[in-house]
Amino acid sequence: MDLAYSPEYAAFRDEVRAFLDSHRDLAPPPMQRGKPSEQAKAWQQLLIEHGYAARTIPKEYGGYGAEPDILKSHIIAEEFGKARIRPGHDGDNRLVPTLLELGTEEQKRTYIPPTIRGEMTWCQGYSEPGSGSDLASLSTKAEVDGDDFVINGQKIWTSGAQYADMIFCLVRTEPDAPKHQGISYLLFPMDTPGIEVRPLVTMTGEATFNETFFTDVRVPTSQIVGRRGEGWFVANATLKHERGGLGDPNQAESRFHQIVEMMREETLDGEPLLSQATYRDRLVALQGQMLAMKFNGMRVLTHNVRDEEPGLPRWIVKLNGCELNHRMAEMAIDILGELGVLYPSKGFGGHRDEDVPYLRDAGFWQQRYMMDLGLIIGGGTAQIQKNMIGERALGLPKEPKVADPRFGGGAA
Amino acid sequence: MEFALNEEQRMLQESVRGYLEASCPLDRVRAAADAGDTRPADLWEGLVDLGVHAILVPEEYGGVGLGHLEAALVAECLGGAVAPVPYVGSSVMAPVALALAGSDAQKDAWLPRIARGETVFGVGVTEQIGSRESGGVAAAGGTLTGKAMFVLDGADADMLLIADRDGALHIARAADADVKRLPTIDRTRSTSEVSLEATAAEVLPGSTGSRAAVLATIDAGRTMLAADTLGAAQNMLDQAIAYAKERRQFNRVIGSFQAVKHLCAEMAAALEPCRSLVWYAAHASRAIPDEARLMACHAKAHLSEVGRFVARTATEVHGGMGFTDLLGLHYWFKRIGLDRQLLGAPEIVREEAATVQGWV
Numbered sequence: 001m002d003l004a005y006s007p008e009y010a011a012f013r014d015e016v017r018a019f020l021d022s023h024r025d026l027a028p029p030p031m032q033r034g035k036p037s038e039q040a041k042a043w044q045q046l047l048i049e050h051g052y053a054a055r056t057i058p059k060e061y062g063g064y065g066a067e068p069d070i071l072k073s074h075i076i077a078e079e080f081g082k083a084r085i086r087p088g089h090d091g092d093n094r095l096v097p098t099l100l101e102l103g104t105e106e107q108k109r110t111y112i113p114p115t116i117r118g119e120m121t122w123c124q125g126y127s128e129p130g131s132g133s134d135l136a137s138l139s140t141k142a143e144v145d146g147d148d149f150v151i152n153g154q155k156i157w158t159s160g161a162q163y164a165d166m167i168f169c170l171v172r173t174e175p176d177a178p179k180h181q182g183i184s185y186l187l188f189p190m191d192t193p194g195i196e197v198r199p200l201v202t203m204t205g206e207a208t209f210n211e212t213f214f215t216d217v218r219v220p221t222s223q224i225v226g227r228r229g230e231g232w233f234v235a236n237a238t239l240k241h242e243r244g245g246l247g248d249p250n251q252a253e254s255r256f257h258q259i260v261e262m263m264r265e266e267t268l269d270g271e272p273l274l275s276q277a278t279y280r281d282r283l284v285a286l287q288g289q290m291l292a293m294k295f296n297g298m299r300v301l302t303h304n305v306r307d308e309e310p311g312l313p314r315w316i317v318k319l320n321g322c323e324l325n326h327r328m329a330e331m332a333i334d335i336l337g338e339l340g341v342l343y344p345s346k347g348f349g350g351h352r353d354e355d356v357p358y359l360r361d362a363g364f365w366q367q368r369y370m371m372d373l374g375l376i377i378g379g380g381t382a383q384i385q386k387n388m389i390g391e392r393a394l395g396l397p398k399e400p401k402v403a404d405p406r407f408g409g410g411a412a
Numbered sequence: 413m414e415f416a417l418n419e420e421q422r423m424l425q426e427s428v429r430g431y432l433e434a435s436c437p438l439d440r441v442r443a444a445a446d447a448g449d450t451r452p453a454d455l456w457e458g459l460v461d462l463g464v465h466a467i468l469v470p471e472e473y474g475g476v477g478l479g480h481l482e483a484a485l486v487a488e489c490l491g492g493a494v495a496p497v498p499y500v501g502s503s504v505m506a507p508v509a510l511a512l513a514g515s516d517a518q519k520d521a522w523l524p525r526i527a528r529g530e531t532v533f534g535v536g537v538t539e540q541i542g543s544r545e546s547g548g549v550a551a552a553g554g555t556l557t558g559k560a561m562f563v564l565d566g567a568d569a570d571m572l573l574i575a576d577r578d579g580a581l582h583i584a585r586a587a588d589a590d591v592k593r594l595p596t597i598d599r600t601r602s603t604s605e606v607s608l609e610a611t612a613a614e615v616l617p618g619s620t621g622s623r624a625a626v627l628a629t630i631d632a633g634r635t636m637l638a639a640d641t642l643g644a645a646q647n648m649l650d651q652a653i654a655y656a657k658e659r660r661q662f663n664r665v666i667g668s669f670q671a672v673k674h675l676c677a678e679m680a681a682a683l684e685p686c687r688s689l690v691w692y693a694a695h696a697s698r699a700i701p702d703e704a705r706l707m708a709c710h711a712k713a714h715l716s717e718v719g720r721f722v723a724r725t726a727t728e729v730h731g732g733m734g735f736t737d738l739l740g741l742h743y744w745f746k747r748i749g750l751d752r753q754l755l756g757a758p759e760i761v762r763e764e765a766a767t768v769q770g771w772v
């Protein structure tokens with residue numbers, strides 16, 4: 001156990017802090033929907049130049065090109081989190097790592113530079129009405145015609161499809177193959193003829209995701225990542241990266257501090273909520289859960305630095321982290337009581353169009369409460385997480401398979 | 413930055429665990445519990461040979477001068493084996509208090525004896541946290557009068573370390589006091605009521621004037637109880653997983669039913685972060701003094717909650733078998749049940765955590 005950072009890392013932390021102090025005025029607001037603003041793009045460019053975004057992405061693909069150093073990346077994330085300043089991004093944390101791992105040289109050169117600059121945005125076309133948790137059963141099909149795939153079918157829950165320039169999409173190219181072996185991973189522009197996007201309003205009141213329809217959409221066969229029929233494995237490389245990002249303990253800690261502040265300021269019968277024993281007890285219980293996950297994160301980090309597989313401590317992060325965030329939002333709402341249910345019909349920030357008296361934090365906590373439930377479902381539901389923990393980490397047997405006549409090879 | 417056990421710490425834990433697996437199987441626990449023997453000579457000596465009691469005793473007093481993390485790793489092993497031996501009071505809280513607040517003469521007299529396993533201390537600080545049944549001890553002119561409740565390791569003790577109403581700590585001979593065992597659900601450890609009537613006692617000079625020494629002693633005890641619960645709960649989870657892989661119903665092993673699999677996953681998801689919390693709290697006790705009290709509170713309260721959840725859930729996975737004496741799962745269940753109440757139940761400890769942060 002040595003929780004101190006060596007002088008090299010302590011100095012690096014100072015550098016990051018100094019940068020944040022002198023540049024914080026340039027940072028865009030924390031949450032923005034839609035295409036990145038000019039300010040957001042300029043900020044991202046500045047961060048790349050300083051090595052605080054796209055840090056380990058090679059220079060030839062527009063990144064900063066540093067040697068991977070997990071501790072430095074961690075310090076950057078921690079300092080931006082503490083300062084509550086919008087961090088940079090690595091383009092798209094699902095797509096870019098996949099391209100780096102499995103893309104052709106040309107795909108890397110074409111897509112990674114504009115993506116990390118924020119000039120090219122992406123959506124993920126995986127889920128379908130009939131294929132959610134059982135993603136590998138997907139049925140959107142792509143048939144080869146000359147040099148093109150011709151795509152027909154439907155995706156759903158496609159977050160950001162209404163703004164995205166491009167999609168990375170799973171399609172079935174080998175209908176007779178066993179279910180996991182008939183899928184391919186394609187990249188194509190969202191303005192390709194035959195694509196129709198219909199926004200779906202979520203329970204938060206915002207249209208964050210969409211239904212995406214494909215009718216005879218022609219995509220050159222060169223737009224495949226990996227080989228035909230190997231899309232499942234390509235996608236899993238991406239899912240691994242996506243899962244790593246959900247349930248981040250830094251976020252829970254920063255939310256917790258917001259809640260403490262709120263309990264100092266909000267009053268009931270003229271007394272701050274923090275002075276009410278029942279609420280305080282819940283707050284401290286939540287703090288205990290948050291700290292346990294924070295230290296679990298430090299343990300995972302140490303394993304990662306040593307290039308060891310963390311095992312169980314990593315398997316539980318998505319499940320526990322999303323649950324914890326949701327409990328934080330629950331607590332915040334309960335602190336506000338009746339005030340906690342005030343909400344603009346268009347969701348967080350919708351108070352600009354609608355007068356909602358006494359609204360706190362622009363409706364942030366209700367929005368988080370609902371959105372965090374979405375994140376408990378998205379990216380692999382809690383139940384699927386528990387299956388994985390039970391089977392992969394604890395070694396419990398899988399359910400007996402039910403034969404699926406839709407696919408070749410008899411695999412379920 | 414390194415959040416992991418080092419090689420020596422892993423080896424310490426391996427050797428204590430290996431010893432307990434060999435020398436303290438369930439039959440041995442059962443025999444000791446049935447006989448009301450919470451300090452069996454063979455196990456006590458075996459642990460002395462491993463140097464377990466010397467961990468927190470400084471080197472100049474014949475100990476090995478290791479830290480709270482090492483002690484917590486041992487506590488985790490003892491909880492895992494439901495070992496019927498004194499530890500948290502006698503081998504952790506007593507040497508911590510003596511090293512912090514004892515006079516040179518007191519340290520010379522007692523620390524080497526603790527390290528060698530020759531003296532067992534019972535530790536009575538319950539009333540510093542909350543008094544029931546008119547518990548409380550008053551000090552006057554080198555004597556103690558009153559009643560100390562739930563004295564840890566009390567029935568096995570040669571000597572007593574008792575807090576008076578102001579939090580000053582005193583050493584008295586167990587033979588001079590009326591020490592009555594309070595039989596609890598957990599027959600693997602002793603807790604006692606100690607009645608004192610102008611009983612001769614010697615104050616630890618560093619414990620007067622401020623409550624710092626008694627609080628640090630309580631912190632150490634809380635972290636160890638949390639570690640004990642961690643070990644006991646991990647063992648119950650391991651037993652539940654093993655049982656779920658083996659027990660068949662409906663022509664399937666029950667671990668293939670999602671209802672059972674998800675119970676196991678929920679236990680693992682709740683318990684695994686607890687390990688990091690206990691490590692952090694134990695490490696903080698010396699390395700991050702500003703956080704030591706808070707983290708001891710969190711470890712104690714959070715492990716109590718998760719421990720309770722694991723104890724009942726692991727029992728459930730075993731079906732009717734879990735409910736029997738024969739299987740013996742209840743020894744761990746009860747160990748966790750006692751840990752939860754000692755040195756403050758979660759509500760009490762969380763309120764202290766709030767106080768420490770200036771929220772009260």
Ligand SMILES: Cc1cc2nc3c(=O)[nH]c(=O)nc-3n(C[C@H](O)[C@H](O)[C@H](O)COP(=O)(O)OP(=O)(O)OC[C@H]3O[C@@H](n4cnc5c(N)ncnc54)[C@H](O)[C@@H]3O)c2cc1C
Nearest residue numbers: 124125126127132133157158159374377378379380381383
């Ligand atoms: C906010 C949000 C954003 C999203 N963004 C995207 C996106 O950008 N692109 C995209 O492709 N998808 C996206 N999704 C879709 C997401 O991946 C799916 O919702 C998720 O995989 C679950 O699939 P489903 O909704 O079809 O639910 P189902 O799979 O139908 O699940 C319904 C219920 O059954 C349970 N269940 C299913 N199978 C099992 C099993 N084997 N064992 C136990 N329980 C089971 C589930 O846990 C759940 O409780 C998003 C979802 C949300 C909520």
Ligand SMILES: Cc1cc2nc3c(=O)[nH]c(=O)nc-3n(C[C@H](O)[C@H](O)[C@H](O)COP(=O)(O)OP(=O)(O)OC[C@H]3O[C@@H](n4cnc5c(N)ncnc54)[C@H](O)[C@@H]3O)c2cc1C
Nearest residue numbers: 659660661662666669670671672728729730731732733735
């Ligand atoms: C206090 C007590 C009194 C009793 N009295 C009597 C009595 O008088 N007479 C008598 O005949 N019996 C009696 N029993 C036995 C009782 O009926 C059984 O314990 C009970 O039916 C469970 O069976 P089991 O113990 O074999 O557990 P198992 O069936 O082995 O179950 C073990 C675990 O697996 C789970 N499990 C098993 N099958 C499934 C499944 N299909 N889906 C999901 N989970 C599953 C269970 O929920 C449990 O968590 C008593 C039991 C108790 C605890």
